[in-house]
Amino acid sequence: MHLAMISCTPRNVKMSNTAKIIESFKTGFEKGGNTTEAHYLSQKNKWGNIRDAFNGNEHILFAIPLFFECVPGIMLEFLETLEPKEYPDGMAKTKIGFILQGGLAEASQLRCGEQYLERLPGYLNCQYSGTLIKGNMSMVSMLGDKSGEKLVAPFMDMGEYYAEHGAFSKERVSDFAKPEYFSKGFILLYKLLNPMQRLFISLLTKKRGRTDSLKAKPYQKYLV
Amino acid sequence: MVVSSMRKSIGANGGSVLKYIIINTLLENNIESRGAISDLSRSIAISDVIYTEGMKIHGCIGCNGCWMKTPGVCRIKDDYEQILIKILQSDRIIFITEAKFGFVSWKMKNLIDRLLPIGVIYSEFKNGRTRHCARYKKCADMGLLFTGDGDAVYLSAWMKQISLNLCAKSFGVFEISDGKELCDAFSHD
Numbered sequence: 001m002h003l004a005m006i007s008c009t010p011r012n013v014k015m016s017n018t019a020k021i022i023e024s025f026k027t028g029f030e031k032g033g034n035t036t037e038a039h040y041l042s043q044k045n046k047w048g049n050i051r052d053a054f055n056g057n058e059h060i061l062f063a064i065p066l067f068f069e070c071v072p073g074i075m076l077e078f079l080e081t082l083e084p085k086e087y088p089d090g091m092a093k094t095k096i097g098f099i100l101q102g103g104l105a106e107a108s109q110l111r112c113g114e115q116y117l118e119r120l121p122g123y124l125n126c127q128y129s130g131t132l133i134k135g136n137m138s139m140v141s142m143l144g145d146k147s148g149e150k151l152v153a154p155f156m157d158m159g160e161y162y163a164e165h166g167a168f169s170k171e172r173v174s175d176f177a178k179p180e181y182f183s184k185g186f187i188l189l190y191k192l193l194n195p196m197q198r199l200f201i202s203l204l205t206k207k208r209g210r211t212d213s214l215k216a217k218p219y220q221k222y223l224v
Numbered sequence: 225m226v227v228s229s230m231r232k233s234i235g236a237n238g239g240s241v242l243k244y245i246i247i248n249t250l251l252e253n254n255i256e257s258r259g260a261i262s263d264l265s266r267s268i269a270i271s272d273v274i275y276t277e278g279m280k281i282h283g284c285i286g287c288n289g290c291w292m293k294t295p296g297v298c299r300i301k302d303d304y305e306q307i308l309i310k311i312l313q314s315d316r317i318i319f320i321t322e323a324k325f326g327f328v329s330w331k332m333k334n335l336i337d338r339l340l341p342i343g344v345i346y347s348e349f350k351n352g353r354t355r356h357c358a359r360y361k362k363c364a365d366m367g368l369l370f371t372g373d374g375d376a377v378y379l380s381a382w383m384k385q386i387s388l389n390l391c392a393k394s395f396g397v398f399e400i401s402d403g404k405e406l407c408d409a410f411s412h413d
């Protein structure tokens with residue numbers, strides 16, 4: 001199977017978590033001799049080629065960062081340039097699968113976005129092949145190569161799985177993305193450890209040239 | 225940049241009046257939008273209508289600078305900053321947009337994505353889920369009117385989630401011809 005993968009983040013490829021997830025997924029997907037091509041919507045000058053990839057392929061995977069509970073504006077802008085697909089007699093409908101990843105950790109964070117994606121292929125006259133959701137991905141690029149790679153490594157297995165089944169099953173995805181919600185015990189632990197997590201973020205961002213307090217209110221002066 | 229420093233205006237009886245603004249991605253001469261705004265104006269005092277068409281507004285580039293580098297300030301220098309300030313100064317926002325694929329248009333989603341600086345990187349538990357903390361004391365509550373190919377049920381669920389994330393309240397999503405329902409939702413609050 002040949003899979004055209006389209007990254008839907010506006011972030012440049014070098015810094016993008018989605019790009020790293022695509023790399024890991026691709027390694028698993030290509031194991032049995034399958035092939036892939038990757039495209040990046042952040043490269044706006046290549047949208048013509050990406051449209052051709054969408055129109056010319058039977059298997060498409062959109063890889064998306066969650067932005068405000070759904071897909072980023074740049075993805076919608078691209079979608080609005082597409083026409084619903086038409087098929088000559090006897091040709092199977094194009095299959096579209098999705099990877100949707102976000103910063104907050106629980107699977108429940110991604111369900112609203114997933115719901116949108118379930119219906120999207122229908123608008124493009126394509127068939128839905130499931131959505132692989134996963135939280136806790138915002139630090140992938142920040143953590144550097146080694147720790148970042150560890151975070152995205154599980155996507156390799158899911159690449160292999162997708163190549164084998166041609167779709168993501170709900171059960172497998174829920175298992176991959178768990179927990180759906182954190183347990184009461186975890187929430188308590190989280191509250192206890194929160195000051196340490198905040199200190200870590202504060203030190204990390206300071207080291208990287210942060211110019212003000214993380215909780216700064218630069219527009220407070222307008223809010224008398 | 226022209227922005228007043230007042231958050232609430234003073235009503236005739238001396239009490240504070242809720243400040244409503246409209247953020248509209250439709251053209252100023254769009255008939256449906258003009259009808260909706262005139263209907264809304266009968267029930268609520270709208271202090272500002274922002275037409276985004278013709279303004280220079282870039283999409284979020286996902287750099288996280290507004291959280292990690294220059295907290296609260298977006299590194300993209302375009303016309304969005306004045307909208308952000310007006311959002312912060314208001315009590316209630318009415319978004320008006322065209323809908324596509326059951327959802328809001330990319331122009332409206334870009335405006336929403338650029339709200340990131342009003343949250344902070346730190347998170348906390350709220351309503352059983354982790355959510356990022358608010359940067360300012362309050363974010364305006366919101367409602368949305370759409371024309372075209374929108375799925376009101378899905379859009380309402382989505383708006384409820386983003387409002388929760390922003391520590392605000394959603395008054396719902398309605399077709400543009402049903403602006404009165406949004407006014408009713410406001411008045412029942």
Ligand SMILES: Cc1cc2nc3c(=O)[nH]c(=O)nc-3n(C[C@H](O)[C@H](O)[C@H](O)COP(=O)(O)O)c2cc1C
Binds near residue numbers: 069
């Ligand atoms: C504008 C914006 C909105 C975001 N909204 C959410 C959200 O609603 N929920 C969430 O879990 N993560 C959210 N995130 C975090 C991203 O989904 C996460 O960092 C992702 O890994 C970014 O991938 P990228 O580096 O390829 O852009 C948001 C990030 C940005 C920039």
